[in-house]
Amino acid sequence: MNSIQLIYLIPLLPLIGFLINGLARNVLSKSLVSIIGSGVILASFIISLFIFFEVNNEGFKAQTISYFDFINAGKIKVSFAFQVDQLSTLFLLIITGVGFLIHVYSTSYMHEEESPAFARYFSYLNLFVFSMLILVLGANYLIMFIGWEGVGLCSYLLIGYWFKNTDYNNAAKKAFIMNRIGDLGFLLGIFWMINAFGTVSFHDLFNPENGIITSISAINSPALVGITLLLFVGAIGKSAQIPLYTWLPDAMAGPTPVSALIHAATMVTAGIYMIARSNLMYTLAPTTMMAVAIIGLSTAILAATIALKQNDIKKVLAYSTVSQLGYMFLGLGVGAYTGAVFHVMTHAFFKALLFLGAGSVIHAMGGEQDIRKMGGLSKHMPVTYITFFIGCIAIAGIPPFSGFFSKDEILSGAYAKNPVFYIIGLGGALLTAFYMFRLLAMTFTGKFRGTEEQLHHVHESPSAITIPLSILAFLSIVGGLVGIPEIFVHDGHKLSQFLNPIFSNSNAILAKHEIPHQTEYLLTGVSTLLILITSIWAWNRFKKYQVEAAPQTGFAKVLENKWYVDELYNAIIVRPLKSLSRFLNNIIERSGIDALVNGVGKGVNYGSRQIRLLQSGQVGAYILMMVAGILVLFIIQLFAK
Amino acid sequence: MEIQWYIFLSVALFCIGIIGALTRRNAIIVFMCIELMLNSVNLLLVAFSKMQMKGIAAQYPGLATDAQLFVFFIMVVAAAEVSVGLAIIVMMYRNTHSVDINFLNRLKN
Numbered sequence: 001m002n003s004i005q006l007i008y009l010i011p012l013l014p015l016i017g018f019l020i021n022g023l024a025r026n027v028l029s030k031s032l033v034s035i036i037g038s039g040v041i042l043a044s045f046i047i048s049l050f051i052f053f054e055v056n057n058e059g060f061k062a063q064t065i066s067y068f069d070f071i072n073a074g075k076i077k078v079s080f081a082f083q084v085d086q087l088s089t090l091f092l093l094i095i096t097g098v099g100f101l102i103h104v105y106s107t108s109y110m111h112e113e114e115s116p117a118f119a120r121y122f123s124y125l126n127l128f129v130f131s132m133l134i135l136v137l138g139a140n141y142l143i144m145f146i147g148w149e150g151v152g153l154c155s156y157l158l159i160g161y162w163f164k165n166t167d168y169n170n171a172a173k174k175a176f177i178m179n180r181i182g183d184l185g186f187l188l189g190i191f192w193m194i195n196a197f198g199t200v201s202f203h204d205l206f207n208p209e210n211g212i213i214t215s216i217s218a219i220n221s222p223a224l225v226g227i228t229l230l231l232f233v234g235a236i237g238k239s240a241q242i243p244l245y246t247w248l249p250d251a252m253a254g255p256t257p258v259s260a261l262i263h264a265a266t267m268v269t270a271g272i273y274m275i276a277r278s279n280l281m282y283t284l285a286p287t288t289m290m291a292v293a294i295i296g297l298s299t300a301i302l303a304a305t306i307a308l309k310q311n312d313i314k315k316v317l318a319y320s321t322v323s324q325l326g327y328m329f330l331g332l333g334v335g336a337y338t339g340a341v342f343h344v345m346t347h348a349f350f351k352a353l354l355f356l357g358a359g360s361v362i363h364a365m366g367g368e369q370d371i372r373k374m375g376g377l378s379k380h381m382p383v384t385y386i387t388f389f390i391g392c393i394a395i396a397g398i399p400p401f402s403g404f405f406s407k408d409e410i411l412s413g414a415y416a417k418n419p420v421f422y423i424i425g426l427g428g429a430l431l432t433a434f435y436m437f438r439l440l441a442m443t444f445t446g447k448f449r450g451t452e453e454q455l456h457h458v459h460e461s462p463s464a465i466t467i468p469l470s471i472l473a474f475l476s477i478v479g480g481l482v483g484i485p486e487i488f489v490h491d492g493h494k495l496s497q498f499l500n501p502i503f504s505n506s507n508a509i510l511a512k513h514e515i516p517h518q519t520e521y522l523l524t525g526v527s528t529l530l531i532l533i534t535s536i537w538a539w540n541r542f543k544k545y546q547v548e549a550a551p552q553t554g555f556a557k558v559l560e561n562k563w564y565v566d567e568l569y570n571a572i573i574v575r576p577l578k579s580l581s582r583f584l585n586n587i588i589e590r591s592g593i594d595a596l597v598n599g600v601g602k603g604v605n606y607g608s609r610q611i612r613l614l615q616s617g618q619v620g621a622y623i624l625m626m627v628a629g630i631l632v633l634f635i636i637q638l639f640a641k
Numbered sequence: 642m643e644i645q646w647y648i649f650l651s652v653a654l655f656c657i658g659i660i661g662a663l664t665r666r667n668a669i670i671v672f673m674c675i676e677l678m679l680n681s682v683n684l685l686l687v688a689f690s691k692m693q694m695k696g697i698a699a700q701y702p703g704l705a706t707d708a709q710l711f712v713f714f715i716m717v718v719a720a721a722e723v724s725v726g727l728a729i730i731v732m733m734y735r736n737t738h739s740v741d742i743n744f745l746n747r748l749k750n
Contacts, residue, residue: 618746
């Protein structure tokens with residue numbers, strides 16, 4: 001009981017770290033900044049562990065710890081409260097755990113920065129972790145929204161961390177604006193929820209005993225579909241799904257650890273967390289579920305095809321992140337909530353690992369990100385190579401690494417819903433295996449294709465980088481063992497049992513029709529076999545990669561240019577908006593509003609110059625006017641009756 | 642006599658006063674016209690008072706003569722005003738050697 005009372009410390013410590021590092025950035029030395037920045041996250045992680053053990057006990061019931069009234073207006077009461085249950089605890093562990101490793105990694109990766117900039121970087125990171133923890137801990141949608149906005153802000157600040165570069169600033173603005181579009185949907189969803197149910201608290205809405213949503217039996221009521229769709233728009237923005245995904249690849253402008261922490265492991269999973277949190281609402285709105293599944297699936301495929309032809313090491317990983325997020329949404333959409341949350345967890349491990357590995361490579365190459373100019377790095381950086389290799393196997397979904405279990409669970413959930421989903425999803429998984437092994441082969445095998453100077457500079461990274469890599473690699477190997485499917489080990493899915501209180505109501509409503517065990521063996525076997533073949537094929541094909549002189553043609557060119565989606569958005573949204581603004585500025589503003597305002601001024605000026613002549617100084621004229629006035633009043637009086 | 646004769650007379654006096662005040666430029670004549678207007682109103686007051694007295698004198702003996710008392714007040718105030726006004730005209734003549742009101746148009750513009 002005691003450790004749960006300490007929960008306020010979990011977000012508070014990173015906030016303190018942010019304040020110290022942010023305010024004293026000109027005074028503190030780099031080592032002190034590193035210790036404060038990483039230390040607060042470590043402390044949060046330790047408290048989270050204690051809370052996890054508390055929550056993992058038999059007979060634990062979800063708790064809402066309320067601190068003060070946040071909004072108290074009329075019938076609406078929103079308290080500043082934290083939600084302690086299985087779902088939030090799991091996310092606490094992911095955020096603080098992976099976050100801590102990335103902080104440690106950053107101390108080495110960012111070491112060449114100036115001291116104040118170094119402290120600024122760490123203060124942003126701490127602020128980000130604070131916002132993310134608020135998002136996850138919030139006991140109602142409004143507190144969640146505070147964190148939701150906070151992570152958006154931190155994402156903007158960190159993408160534009162090197163703010164002297166205009167391109168990076170543009171990328172930061174793009175991320176912020178895309179997120180705002182989604183946030184508007186989320187906010188409208190909250191408003192509608194207040195209007196329909198009069199509360200935004202998770203406890204009031206989803207409580208198994210007397211929750212408002214729990215007592216609703218109508219399926220697909222208009223209010224529920226509307227609210228869930230609007231909330232999903234928020235998730236689309238934050239988690240980079242079609243049509244708002246274009247900000248995530250551009251967000252790679254930020255420092256690599258930031259990409260690992262924010263744009264792979266934690267922030268982008270906020271949308272998944274939110275939908276998993278509202279699972280009951282989504283379950284009661286099958287229309288929205290279908291939309292979620294379709295958007296997730298199409299994002300997974302689209303991003304995977306783009307990743308096939310990218311040559312920037314971080315861009316490949318960025319599109320792979322978008323694609324994996326699409327899988328998570330597919331999982332949510334077909335009702336495999338546990339699978340989606342499971343994939344969030346394993347994805348956090350292996351994607352953070354891959355990004356940090358990529359950072360290590362970029363560091364060694366002196367800032368080079370083009371994989372066409374790499375190659376043969378396995379000799380020079382063995383630890384990075386091995387860990388990256390593990391990450392690739394994990395994301396490709398080869399057993400028994402973590403990605404296999406989570407992806408398999410999502411795919412079998414998709415099969416249970418609709419075999420077409422399964423086939424398309426499997427196609428996406430094959431694409432994933434292909435581009436990941438292409439990336440691995442081009443980076444680490446074959447001949448070195450960079451300059452002599454770079455070859456001389458290549459070295460294994462220091463231990464502050466390799467130790468987090470090793471830990472994440474270990475987690476990527478064993479992380480999947482908490483969710484072994486029923487067909488292999490009876491009672492093996494520990495995660496499912498752990499999360500059961502959160503999803504039990506939804507699972508009862510969905511009443512999944514179980515797939516026969518034979519079919520499941522077959523599906524798993526086929527997908528594993530196909531993924532293995534694809535991986536080996538990609539590996540062999542790109543092992544001896546030589547730079548191709550001929551430019552890409554046809555379909556490959558379309559893929560290399562990311563399906564021209566950015567150009568499309570430019571043509572249908574940005575350019576019409578610009579010409580509309582130009583029209584409003586030149587025509588409406590200049591000759592409309594300006595003319596009106598100036599016209600009033602000129603009219604008054606002219607009129608007073610004319611009226612001034614009436615003051616002639618002739619007393620007789622004044623009296624005449626007075627009499628005329630009185631007469632007019634009389635006449636009005638006479639005719640008014 | 643019928644009340645309307647009194648009304649006609651005082652309206653006529655009032656109009657003569659207004660037209661005089663508007664058209665004449667000699668300050669003394671303007672002043673006289675203003676007095677004419679004042680007295681036309683006085684006349685009207687007395688006439689209405691007399692008319693009302695017929696109806697209510699029996700019930701409210703004090704009330705019926707109120708308007709006539711007002712007339713005396715107006716006369717007294719008018720007398721005071723005349724003295725001030727004439728003094729102003731005298732000062733005006735001393736300063737400008739003229740009693741033409743249009744001569745004093747320094748308020749212009």
